[in-house]
Amino acid sequence: WVCLMALAAISFSAPLMAADRGYIGVRSGAGNGTVETGGAASQVELYAGYEIIPQVSLELGLLKRDADHNDRDFLRTWQTEVELRGVVFSGRFELPSAERWRAHARLGLANFDVNTSSRFTILDVRDESGQSSTYTGRAAFGTSSIGYLAALGASYSLSEHWSLGFEVQRLNGEFRDRCNSTPGLCPVERAGQLDAAALSVSYEF
DSSP states (O other): HHHHHHHHHHHHHHHGOOOOEEEEEEEEHHHHHETTTOOEEEEEEEEEEEEEETTTTHHHHHEEEEEEEEEEEEEEEEEEEEEEEEEEEEEEEEEOOOSSSSEEEEEEEEEEEEEEEEEEEEEEETTOOOOOEEEEEEEEEEEEEEEEEEEEEEEEEEESSSSEEEEEEEEEEEEEEOOOSSGGGGSSSEEEEEEEEEEEEEOOO
C-alpha cells in the first residue's frame, strides 16, 4: 500500500510537469518460482505506460504465466499444470544513461490468480500383509494474492519510436487457496515468489 500511495501522490502532484510520452509493448520470457514448486515457466506481458514527469512513468500490465512439471516420491506421482493471470501496476524510474541506452527500475503492486490442475497416481498400502493398490485422480485448486513487484532492466532505442529491452523481475505474494477438490489434496496457505527474465519490444508515442 505504501508503494501505491507513493505512485498516486506522484501522479496527482505533478501533472503540469508531464513529459507527454506514452508507450505500449510486450515482454516475453521465462523463469521459475516457489508457486510452481520449482518448475520452469514461460510468461508474456502486455503493458502500457505514461511518463508523468521526466524519467518517471506509471505502467499497467497484464501478465500471463504458464508452467508444467512432474513430481514423484515413493508413493505418489504428480503431473501438474500451473496457470497464472494477473494485473501489475507499477512505477518505472529511468536512470541517467547514454543517448540510446536507458536503464530503469520498476516497483509496484500485483493482483493475480494461480490455477493448478494435477493428474496423480497414488500407491495405497492397505494392511500389514503388504497388499496394496494404486488409484489415479485429478486435483484442481486455485490461489489468489496481492503482492509486490521489483524489477531492473535496460532498453536500447532502435529509432524515434521503437526500442528493445531486457528485464529481470521478482514477484512476491501471500497465496490463499481456493480448493476445488478434496481438501486434503490442496496446499496450505503460504508465501511464494516468482522470478523471471524477459525481453521486450516497445513503441513510444
